[in-house]
Amino acid sequence: MSDHDVILKLEDVSKVYSGTVAVKRANFEVRKGAVNVLVGENGAGKSTLMKIIAGVERPTAGRILLEGEEVSFSSSADAVNRGIGMVFQELNLFGNLTVAENIFATREITNRFRKIDRKQQERRAAQFLERLQAGIRPDMLVEDLRIGQQQLVEIAKAVSLDARILIMDEPTSALSSAEVEILFKVIADLKARGVAIVYISHRLEELIRIGDYITVLRDGQITGQEEMRNVDTRWIVRQMIGSDAKDFAKADGHVPGEEIFRTHDICLPRATGGLAVDHVSLSLRAGEILGIYGLMGAGRSELFDCIMGRHGQATGAIFISGKQVKERDTTRRIRRGLALIPEDRQREGLVSILSVASNLTLASLSRFVRLFHIRGGPERQAVVQMVRELAIKVADPAQEVSSLSGGNQQKVVIGKALLTGPKVLLMDEPSRGIDVGAKADVFRTMRKLSRDGLGILFATSDLDEVMALSDRIAVMSNGKLTGMFDRAEATEAALVAASALGHGPVPHTEYTAHD
Amino acid sequence: MTDIPAKAAIPSASSGSLLLTLMKARTFIALIAVLVFFSIAAPNFLSTANLILMSKHVALNAFLAMGMTFVIITGGIDLSVGSIVGLCGMVAGYLVLNGIDLQIGYTIYFNVVEIALITLAVGILIGAVNGLLITRLNVAPFIATLGVLYVARGLALLSSDGRTFPNLVGKPELGTTGFGFLGAGRLLGLPVAIWILILVALAAAYLAKYTPLGRHIFAVGGNERASRISGVRVNTVKMFVYMFSGFCAAIVGLIISSELMASHPATGESFELNAIAAAVLGGTSMSGGRGTIGGTIVGAFVIGILSDGLVMMGVSSFWQMVIKGLVIIVAVVVDQAQRRLQSRVTLMQMAKAG
Numbered sequence: 001m002s003d004h005d006v007i008l009k010l011e012d013v014s015k016v017y018s019g020t021v022a023v024k025r026a027n028f029e030v031r032k033g034a035v036n037v038l039v040g041e042n043g044a045g046k047s048t049l050m051k052i053i054a055g056v057e058r059p060t061a062g063r064i065l066l067e068g069e070e071v072s073f074s075s076s077a078d079a080v081n082r083g084i085g086m087v088f089q090e091l092n093l094f095g096n097l098t099v100a101e102n103i104f105a106t107r108e109i110t111n112r113f114r115k116i117d118r119k120q121q122e123r124r125a126a127q128f129l130e131r132l133q134a135g136i137r138p139d140m141l142v143e144d145l146r147i148g149q150q151q152l153v154e155i156a157k158a159v160s161l162d163a164r165i166l167i168m169d170e171p172t173s174a175l176s177s178a179e180v181e182i183l184f185k186v187i188a189d190l191k192a193r194g195v196a197i198v199y200i201s202h203r204l205e206e207l208i209r210i211g212d213y214i215t216v217l218r219d220g221q222i223t224g225q226e227e228m229r230n231v232d233t234r235w236i237v238r239q240m241i242g243s244d245a246k247d248f249a250k251a252d253g254h255v256p257g258e259e260i261f262r263t264h265d266i267c268l269p270r271a272t273g274g275l276a277v278d279h280v281s282l283s284l285r286a287g288e289i290l291g292i293y294g295l296m297g298a299g300r301s302e303l304f305d306c307i308m309g310r311h312g313q314a315t316g317a318i319f320i321s322g323k324q325v326k327e328r329d330t331t332r333r334i335r336r337g338l339a340l341i342p343e344d345r346q347r348e349g350l351v352s353i354l355s356v357a358s359n360l361t362l363a364s365l366s367r368f369v370r371l372f373h374i375r376g377g378p379e380r381q382a383v384v385q386m387v388r389e390l391a392i393k394v395a396d397p398a399q400e401v402s403s404l405s406g407g408n409q410q411k412v413v414i415g416k417a418l419l420t421g422p423k424v425l426l427m428d429e430p431s432r433g434i435d436v437g438a439k440a441d442v443f444r445t446m447r448k449l450s451r452d453g454l455g456i457l458f459a460t461s462d463l464d465e466v467m468a469l470s471d472r473i474a475v476m477s478n479g480k481l482t483g484m485f486d487r488a489e490a491t492e493a494a495l496v497a498a499s500a501l502g503h504g505p506v507p508h509t510e511y512t513a514h515d
Numbered sequence: 516m517t518d519i520p521a522k523a524a525i526p527s528a529s530s531g532s533l534l535l536t537l538m539k540a541r542t543f544i545a546l547i548a549v550l551v552f553f554s555i556a557a558p559n560f561l562s563t564a565n566l567i568l569m570s571k572h573v574a575l576n577a578f579l580a581m582g583m584t585f586v587i588i589t590g591g592i593d594l595s596v597g598s599i600v601g602l603c604g605m606v607a608g609y610l611v612l613n614g615i616d617l618q619i620g621y622t623i624y625f626n627v628v629e630i631a632l633i634t635l636a637v638g639i640l641i642g643a644v645n646g647l648l649i650t651r652l653n654v655a656p657f658i659a660t661l662g663v664l665y666v667a668r669g670l671a672l673l674s675s676d677g678r679t680f681p682n683l684v685g686k687p688e689l690g691t692t693g694f695g696f697l698g699a700g701r702l703l704g705l706p707v708a709i710w711i712l713i714l715v716a717l718a719a720a721y722l723a724k725y726t727p728l729g730r731h732i733f734a735v736g737g738n739e740r741a742s743r744i745s746g747v748r749v750n751t752v753k754m755f756v757y758m759f760s761g762f763c764a765a766i767v768g769l770i771i772s773s774e775l776m777a778s779h780p781a782t783g784e785s786f787e788l789n790a791i792a793a794a795v796l797g798g799t800s801m802s803g804g805r806g807t808i809g810g811t812i813v814g815a816f817v818i819g820i821l822s823d824g825l826v827m828m829g830v831s832s833f834w835q836m837v838i839k840g841l842v843i844i845v846a847v848v849v850d851q852a853q854r855r856l857q858s859r860v861t862l863m864q865m866a867k868a869g
Contacts, residue, residue: 308744334746348744351737353804362734363745365727372726416745 004031004212007196008053008084008165013062015048022048024220025062029213030165033194035187037207037228040217040240046200047089049217050167053198054086055079077106085163087154089170089200095143100125102142103157128156131189133182147174155183159190166190167198172206173297184210202295202461204233205500216240237463237492252451256288256471259322260455261424266306266316268299268479276302277314278479284424284455289446291470292459294499299479300459301343304426308340309333320423334363337423341413341430343459349413350401357383357397359412364419386415391441407438414445425449427458431465443469463492477501532860538853541846542797542813549817553824560827567706571774573819574712577812578767579790580797581719582760584811587794588736589756590803591649591656596764596790598667599641600783603768605671607634608680608778611691624689631697635765641667642761646754660757664787671780680778698774708770715763720808732756736803792839793818796846817842 008030015023023045030036030053040046051057053064055073064071066082073079076086093102100122109124111117125138134152142150151174158166172180187197187210201207207214207228214231216224216239224239261284268277277299284290292300306314309330318325325336342348350359360383361368368379383397390411394404401412410430417425427446431439446469450456460466466473473490475483475498483498537544553560579596586593607630614624625633641663648659685691700707723729731752734742743749767786772778797814799806821842825835 310744329748330743331746331748340744342741342744347738348740351734351741351804353737354733358730358733362730362742362747365730369727372728374725374727374730420746 004034006030007032007067009065009068010049010053010059011063011065013049013052013059013064015045015052015057016060022220023052023059026217026220026222028215028222029225030196030198031213032164032196033191034212035191035197035199035210037211037214038198038200038217039202039204039207039214039236044217044240045220046217047169048220050086050169050198050200053079053165054084054167056086080161080163083162083164084167085158085161085165086167087151087158087169087171089173091147091150091154093142093150093154093157096141098122098139098141099129099136099145099153099156100138102153103128103138103160105157124160125156128160129153131159131186132156134179148176148179151175152179152183155186159186163195165196165198167200169200170202171199172201172203173295180206203500204236204496207236208233251471252447254287254451256450257286257453259283260286260320261457262319262322263303263307264317264319266303266314266318268302268306268311268314275479277306280316280476280479280481282474282481282484284457286423286453286455287450288471289450289456289458289469291466291473292457292476293461293463293466293473293495294459294476295461298476298499300476301428302479303476304340304342304428304457304459307333307426308338334420334422337421339363339417339420339422339425341410341417341425341427343428343432345406345409345413349416350409352402353400355398356387356392356394356401356404356412359401360386360397360415361419363416364421367419367421382419386419390415390418390445405434405438407434407441410434410438410442414442418449422454424455424457427456429460430458431460431462463495466495467492475499535853535856535860538849538856541849541853542810542817545796545817545842545846546813546820549820549824553820553827557824557827560824565823565827567709569819569823570709571706572823573816574706574708575767575770576786576789576793576819577712577815578715578763578770579760579786580793580811580815581716581808582756582763583787583790584794584797584799584806584808585719585723585732585756586656586760587791587799587801588732588803588806589753590736590739591753591756592660592791592801593642593645593757593760594657594660594787595641595645595663595667596760597783597786598664598671599638599761599764600768600771600786601780602641602667602671602674603634603638603765604772604778604782605674605680605780606637607631607694607769607772608683609674610634611683611685611694612680614689614691624691626690627685627693627696630691630694631769634769635762638761638763638765638768639758640761642758642764643754645761646757649757650750650753668780668784675778675780677780679780680772683772683776683778694773695776696773697770698772698776711766711770715766716808716812719759723808728752728755733804736805738804789818792843796843798850800850814846 006029010026010028012025012027013023014025026049028049038046038049048057052059055076055078058072071082094105097105100118103125104121109117109120122138129136129138132152132155134149136145136149136153142153145153151171155168155171171183175183190197199207199211211228214226214228214236215222216236218240226235262282264281266277266280267275270276280303282290294300305311306316307318309328312328320337325333327333327336346352351362357380361379365374368375368382386392387394387397392411392415393408401409404412414430430442430446434442446456446458458469467490471487473485473487473495474481475495477499482501483494485494559565582596583593610625610630610633614622616622645660645663648654649656683694685694697707702710723732731742731747734745734747735749735752739749768783771782793815794806794811795801795814796817797807797810797812799811818839821839822835825838
């Protein structure tokens with residue numbers, strides 16, 4: 001079906017982490033001189049698959065064939081030696097070093113006396129940077145660059161490897177539209193030289209524009225592989241979501257009550273200038289689920305952080321049941337009835353070395369205290385009740401929370417928030433990185449809570465989820481609220497269009513054409 | 516995935532957990548080992564007089580180590596405790612001898628209880644300075660407390676121009692007598708210092724286990740960001756641990772000058788290292804989040820008994836240092852091995868559970 005040779009082949013590759021299966025028996029081919037696109041929802045296993053190819057992770061099972069020969073990479077350096085380079089989604093740069101030093105990190109050019117030849121490095125780096133036309137000088141410190149420029153440095157670094165296979169994990173997530181155009185030119189250039197490019201992105205319009213082959217991942221499994229010219233957005237979305245609709249708990253048709261929460265003109269300045277959250281005002285009723293849809297970096301998490309009082313420099317006002325919340329610190333905002341389920345479970349949600357029980361009651365200890373003594377009885381009772389209510393699978397609540405699977409850990413985070421007795425629950429990507437069963441449990445819990453009269457704000461970049469769960473949908477882009485839809489009137493096309501506002505030269509008409 | 520645990524070196528989960536239990540009790544086993552060893556090797560080691568003397572030595576380090584334990588659990592370090600010991604001793608000595616001159620022809624003399632309270636307040640205050648530097652000005656704990664180490668030591672030396680305040684018996688007409696009670700007094704046969712240690716240790720252990728503040732100390736050390744989002748007042752918690760550490764150091768300053776009936780400005784030099792050693796030996800993790808008061812006390816006893824016992828055996832102080840260092844290193848190595856074993860046993864249990 002193609003006119004490009006296969007350079008790399010994964011056969012039946014699986015990757016298992018403690019508790020979760022990230023990739024299930026994947027078969028994936030990478031073709032020379034072409035852009036091999038990989039798409040899938042968050043947590044579908046794209047990044048894991050790429051890390052396996054780049055030698056960062058080793059597969060639990062399966063074979064990797066490089067030009068027909070079975071290989072096994074012991075490290076990413078090993079993969080680099082065999083001509084595989086990667087642009088990581090999280091920037092892997094040393095902020096305290098110069099651009100040139102970053103590009104040649106671990107491959108320093110030295111003179112006869114093993115001293116680093118700085119001039120030579122900078123001259124060579126300048127050649128690569130020239131192609132990216134970003135006005136970056138090789139002697140600049142990386143930490144002084146904008147995020148977009150840093151991403152270009154990361155790309156220059158990968159290009160400088162002279163790789164035969166170049167993996168790009170969301171390379172455009174922080175680029176401006178002009179920078180994206182430059183990147184695409186570089187990609188075309190690499191393609192012409194026979195480099196195989198593996199390209200991961202959430203932005204469907206980009207994929208369709210530059211992709212030659214497309215592979216779709218869902219829940220760790222490959223659900224579709226096609227030549228790009230044979231497919232359209234509709235096909236991609238169908239493969240991503242699957243015909244077997246996810247187990248979203250059904251709406252029970254209860255009617256939301258009075259307004260319980262309102263934000264007024266919330267702004268948060270960005271460190272690099274501009275606003276991360278740009279005059280956001282929205283209102284939420286008791287028993288209502290308001291979904292906030294947006295791409296990575298749209299400002300959803302930052303909005304939640306502002307609401308929780310995590311940023312001293314945020315401006316604007318929030319109201320609970322019509323009364324302004326004047327408290328500015330997280331502790332007292334929790335007491336007023338706000339609770340956040342953060343996006344990053346490991347870094348912000350859990351104290352991983354403490355027990356399940358201690359984590360559950362961490363935010364609500366004052367409930368169990370008489371004078372200054374934590375009463376063991378009521379605390380244990382609350383823990384047991386929460387474990388049962390949320391169906392947390394744990395043999396003994398005294399177990400360390402890190403021994404639980406991702407889904408159960410997420411339930412612990414939710415339980416911790418619920419024990420504070422919140423009126424308004426903020427959930428940031430509540431279903432990220434957890435298995436299907438746990439997702440269904442989480443969604444069911446959200447439904448139940450809204451029936452009990454809680455107001456729920458939940459942020460997601462999953463179209464499906466936001467369409468299925470929300471009573472109303474707000475869309476954010478570049479820190480601004482760019483759309484507000486009732487469930488009845490919301491269409492995927494409209495949401496996607498609103499989420500791309502202010503994101504460069506993407507012609508939105510492409511989407512509306514499909515619906 | 517299931518065949519990985521099967522390949523592991525441990526034949527079965529039960530023997531793994533037996534080894535684990537032994538490792539968990541390692542500090543206690545070490546304590547029994549040194550006790551048994553020295554009672555055989557050193558004559559008079561088990562005499563009541565010697566045990567009481569030894570426990571007084573241990574108590575000093577144990578106080579500092581308890582304060583240090585809380586600090587380390589939050590992920591910090593307090594290098595200033597030795598200097599606080601010195602400075603607080605000088606404060607107490609100065610107040611006994613000179614009182615406070617009001618510059619208008621009057622001098623206020625305090626009685627011994629008041630002097631003790633003022634000295635404790637000074638210790639807490641210096642701890643608060645540490646805490647403020649760390650929480651408000653974002654200075655790394657190591658640097659902040661290193662700075663305070665020098666400042667406090669300097670102030671101690673300045674207070675007497677480097678001289679010792681001798682003969683702190685006080686004058687009956689000023690009500691400043693009785694300062695020796697803390698260091699030399701006895702209640703029910705035990706030195707007062709030991710009673711205070713028991714009191715403070717019980718309070719600290721209770722605090723760690725049964726109060727929200729104690730929980731928060733562990734949470735902050737385990738994951739500061741998550742704690743903040745859960746509404747834990749991280750800065751308050753940190754302020755507390757440094758103030759508590761200062762408080763413990765002030766107690767030690769009082770006890771030492773009371774024992775000697777004199778205050779010397781160089782008192783307490785390098786005490787912070789012994790305190791850290793005891794905490795680490797007792798299972799406190801330098802990366803934060805783990806540790807117990809009980810373990811630290813046992814750790815302090817191991818170190819104290821080790822050095823006193825070696826002295827009684829006539830081992831040179833140079834060798835003592837080598838041995839102490841080795842014991843600390845071994846303790847940490849075993850600690851790491853225990854962590855690895857622990858996670859392996861947990862994985863095995865998970866695999867068994869399916």
